[in-house]
Amino acid sequence: xxxxxxxxxxxxxxxxxxxxxxxxxxxxxxxxxxxxxxxxxxxxxxxxxxxxxxxxxxxxxxxxxxxxxxxxxxxxxxxxxxxxxxxxxxxxxxxxxxxxxxxxxxxxxxxxxxxxxxxxxxxxxxxxxxxxxxxxxxxxxxxxxxxxxxxxxxxxxxxxxxxxxxxxxxxxxxxxxxxxxxxxxxxxxxxxxxxxxxxxxxxxxxxxxxxxxxxxxxxxxxxxxxxxxxxxxxxxxxxxxxxxxxxxxxxxxxxxxxxxxxxxx
Amino acid sequence: xxxxxxxxxxxxxxxxxxxxxxxxxxxxxxxxxxxxxxxxxxxxxxxxxxxxxxxxxxxxxxxxxxxxxxxxxxxxxxxxxxxxxxxxxxxxxxxxxxxxxxxxxxxxxxxxxxxxxxxxxxxxxxxxxxxxxxxxxxxxxxxxxxxxxxxxxxxxxxxxxxxxxxxxxxxxxxxxxxxxxxxxxxxxxxxxxxxxxxxxxxxxxxxxxxxxxxxxxxxxxxxxxxxxxxxxxxxxxxxxxxxxxxxxxxxxxxxxxxxxxxxxxxxxxxxxxxxxxxxxxxxxxxxxxxxxxxxxxxxxxxxxxxxxxxxxxxxxxxxxxxxxxxxxxxxxxxxxxxxxxxxxxxxxxxxxxxxxxxxxxxxxxxxxxxxxxxxxxxxxxxxxxxxxxxxxxxxxxxxxxxxxxxxxxxxxxxxxxxxxxxxxxxxxxxxxxxxxxxxxxxxx
Numbered sequence: 001x002x003x004x005x006x007x008x009x010x011x012x013x014x015x016x017x018x019x020x021x022x023x024x025x026x027x028x029x030x031x032x033x034x035x036x037x038x039x040x041x042x043x044x045x046x047x048x049x050x051x052x053x054x055x056x057x058x059x060x061x062x063x064x065x066x067x068x069x070x071x072x073x074x075x076x077x078x079x080x081x082x083x084x085x086x087x088x089x090x091x092x093x094x095x096x097x098x099x100x101x102x103x104x105x106x107x108x109x110x111x112x113x114x115x116x117x118x119x120x121x122x123x124x125x126x127x128x129x130x131x132x133x134x135x136x137x138x139x140x141x142x143x144x145x146x147x148x149x150x151x152x153x154x155x156x157x158x159x160x161x162x163x164x165x166x167x168x169x170x171x172x173x174x175x176x177x178x179x180x181x182x183x184x185x186x187x188x189x190x191x192x193x194x195x196x197x198x199x200x201x202x203x204x205x206x207x208x209x210x211x212x213x214x215x216x217x218x219x220x221x222x223x224x225x226x227x228x229x230x231x232x233x234x235x236x237x238x239x240x241x242x243x244x245x246x247x248x249x250x251x252x253x254x255x256x257x258x259x260x261x262x263x264x265x
Numbered sequence: 266x267x268x269x270x271x272x273x274x275x276x277x278x279x280x281x282x283x284x285x286x287x288x289x290x291x292x293x294x295x296x297x298x299x300x301x302x303x304x305x306x307x308x309x310x311x312x313x314x315x316x317x318x319x320x321x322x323x324x325x326x327x328x329x330x331x332x333x334x335x336x337x338x339x340x341x342x343x344x345x346x347x348x349x350x351x352x353x354x355x356x357x358x359x360x361x362x363x364x365x366x367x368x369x370x371x372x373x374x375x376x377x378x379x380x381x382x383x384x385x386x387x388x389x390x391x392x393x394x395x396x397x398x399x400x401x402x403x404x405x406x407x408x409x410x411x412x413x414x415x416x417x418x419x420x421x422x423x424x425x426x427x428x429x430x431x432x433x434x435x436x437x438x439x440x441x442x443x444x445x446x447x448x449x450x451x452x453x454x455x456x457x458x459x460x461x462x463x464x465x466x467x468x469x470x471x472x473x474x475x476x477x478x479x480x481x482x483x484x485x486x487x488x489x490x491x492x493x494x495x496x497x498x499x500x501x502x503x504x505x506x507x508x509x510x511x512x513x514x515x516x517x518x519x520x521x522x523x524x525x526x527x528x529x530x531x532x533x534x535x536x537x538x539x540x541x542x543x544x545x546x547x548x549x550x551x552x553x554x555x556x557x558x559x560x561x562x563x564x565x566x567x568x569x570x571x572x573x574x575x576x577x578x579x580x581x582x583x584x585x586x587x588x589x590x591x592x593x594x595x596x597x598x599x600x601x602x603x604x605x606x607x608x609x610x611x612x613x614x615x616x617x618x619x620x621x622x623x624x625x626x627x628x629x630x631x632x633x634x635x636x637x638x639x640x641x642x643x644x645x646x647x648x649x650x651x652x653x654x655x656x657x658x659x660x661x662x663x664x665x666x667x668x669x670x671x672x673x674x675x676x677x678x679x680x681x682x683x684x685x686x687x688x689x690x691x692x693x694x695x696x697x698x699x700x701x702x703x704x705x706x707x708x709x
Contacts, residue, residue: 071517
C-alpha cells in the first residue's frame with residue numbers, strides 16, 4: 001500500500017446532495033443492507049469499498065431506484081435528493097434517473113450509432129429543441145467524457161464497435177448527456193485495462209467539477225486515487241464513512257483496517 | 266497418494282493405455298451412431314422428395330387438343346340476335362355436339378383412318394371443354410358464325426396415355442377408354458394436333474369433379490390458404506407479441522403468471538383437431554360465422570399459432586442481454602421506452618422467425634379445417650378481402666386430402682403436385698425467415 005497516492009484535494013463545499021437514513025434492503029427474506037446512513041456531498045467523489053457481496057452495489061442502485069426493476073427487492077428507510085424523498089409515492093423513477101445517472105460495470109452501449117447512444121437520453125427527455133441543439137449536447141457530452149477526439153469522425157459508426165475503454169467512456173457520455181446532478185458508477189473500470197482505467201479515473205476527477213460522483217470499486221488504490229470520501233461496507237453494514245485520507249491512513253474500526261491491509265475480503 | 270504416483274511405472278506418450286483406448290473407442294462408436302442417425306434422416310428426406318416429385322411433376326403438364334371449331338349459329342344462338350342473356354339458355358350440353366362435330370371433321374380432313382363412333386370420339390375430349398367454349402362464346406357473342414382455333418383439354422385417360430399412366434393393355438380392361446381411342450390419340454400426337462405442354466391452370470384453376478381430373482386445379486385452395494394466412498398474421502402477430510412483452514417484461518412473477526406460462530406451453534402441445542372442434546363450437550355454432558370460410562379457418566389457425574409465436578417471442582426477448590434494459594433505464598427511459606426502443610428491435614429477428622415458422626405450421630395444418638367445413642367442394646373463387654374472407658374456399662392441405670380420396674387414378678399426380686406447391690410455399694417462407702434473421706441480426 002506504499003505506492004498509494006493519497007488525494008489531498010479538499011472537499012470544496014459541504015452541501016449535502018443525497019442523504020440516506022436507516023436504509024434497509026431485503027432480497028426476499030435476505031436482509032442485504034442494514035441501517036445504512038450516508039451523506040453524499042455535492043461536487044465530491046464518494047467511493048464505496050468492501051468485499052464482494054457486502055451490499056455496496058445494492059446500496060448504489062438504491063440511489064436511483066434501479067432496484068425497483070427487481071421484483072423481490074424491497075427498500076426501507078429514507079433516501080433524499082436535495083431534501084426530497086426519492087422513494088415518495090409521488091416520485092416517478094424515470095424523472096429521478098434523469099437526475100441521478102448511472103454507469104454500469106460492463107460497458108453497455110446500445111447497438112446503435114455513437115451519436116444515437118449519446119442522443120438517446122436528451123431525446124426521450126426532450127432536452128433539445130432541434131437538431132443543432134442536440135448536436136451540441138452530443139458534442140459537449142462526448143468532450144466531457146474525453147472521447148470526442150477519438151470518435152468525432154465516426155459518429156455514425158456503431159457504439160459496440162469501440163474498444164472496451166472507449167465504450168465505457170461512451171457510456172459515461174451517455175449518462176452525462178441528460179444533465180444529471182449525481183453520477184453513480186458501479187465498478188466502471190473492472191472490465192478495462194490499466195490504460196483505459198487511468199483515462200476513466202482522470203475523467204472522474206474532471207466530472208467532480210460539475211456532478212457529485214458515487215463510485216463502487218474493488219480496487220482500494222482506485223478509491224484512494226479518485227475519491228474524497230470513502231464508505232466501507234461489510235456484510236450489509238456501513239462500517240465506516242469519512243474522508244478518504246482518514247479511512248486509508250487512520251481508520252477507526254478494526255474491520256476497516258483489516259480490509260485495507262488485506263486481511264479480510 | 267504421493268507414493269503411488271511416484272512409484273507408478275513411467276509410461277511413454279506414444280503408447281495408449283487401456284483407459285485411453287476404451288475412451289477413444291467409446292467416442293468412435295458415438296460418432297458412428299450420430300452419423301448413422303443423420304444418414305437415416307437424409308435418406309427419409311430423399312425418399313420423400315423423390316416419391317413426391319416423381320409422382321407430382323407430371324401434374325404441371327397437361328395434354329391439349331388444338332382444333333378449329335365452327336361456331337354454328339343454329340345451335341349456339343337459335344334466336345340469332347347475339348343477346349348473351351338469351352344465348353345463356355344454351356347449356357354446356359348444347360356446346361358438346363358443336364365441339365365434337367368440329368373435332369370429327371378435323372380428324373377427317375387430316376385423313377387419319379379410324380373406326381370410332383362419334384360418341385367414342387367425343388369421349389376423348391374433356392368434360393371441361395364445352396364449358397370452356399361456352400364461356401368464351403358468352404364473353405364475345407360476335408364469335409358465333411365464325412371458326413375459331415381452340416385449345417381444349419383431352420380426357421384424363423388420354424392425358425394419362427401420354428404420361429405413361431394408361432397403356433394399351435390397361436385400356437383393354439378400362440371402361441372409360443378403348444385402345445382404338447389411344448391409337449387415334451397417338452396418330453393425332455404425331456401430326457401435332459394433340460400435345461402435352463406446361464399447364465398453368467393447375468395452379469390457377471378451381472377444383473373439378475371426380476370425373477374430370479384433367480381440369481382440377483389449386484386456384485381456390487391457394488387463395489383460401491392465402492386468406493387464412495392473412496387472418497393468422499394480422500391476428501396472431503400483434504396478439505402474440507403483445508402477450509409476450511407483457512408476460513416477459515411487465516407482469517409480476519407470481520402464481521397466476523406461472524399458471525399462464527405453463528398453460529401457454531401446454532397449448533402448443535394440444536392436438537390440432539381439438540382446435541377444430543373448438544372452432545366449430547365457438548366460431549360457427551355460437552358466433553354464427555359461415556362454414557368453409559377462410560375467416561373461421563384463420564381464427565382457428567390463429568389459436569393454434571399463438572402459443573408458437575408467444576414462446577418464440579419470449580425466448581428472443583429473454584435473449585436480449587439485461588444490460589441493454591439497464592442502460593436504457595439508467596438514462597431515464599421508462600420501462601415501455603426501454604422495451605420498445607431497445608429490447609424489441611433486438612428481439613425482432615427472433616420474433617419474425619418464430620412468426621414465419623408458426624405461419625408455415627398453420628399453412629400445412631389440415632385436421633382442424635376438416636371440422637369447420639373447409640373440406641367442401643368449392644369451385645367459385647372467393648371475392649377479394651375483406652368480403653372474400655366470408656366466402657367458401659378450400660385450403661391447400663385439405664385439397665391434397667380430398668384428391669387422395671378420389672377414385673380416378675389421375676388424381677394421384679394431382680395430389681402429389683399439390684404437395685409440391687405446398688412444399689414450395691413452405692420452403693419460400695422458411696427462406697424468408699432465414700433471410701430476415703441474417704439481415705436484422707445484430708451483435709451486442
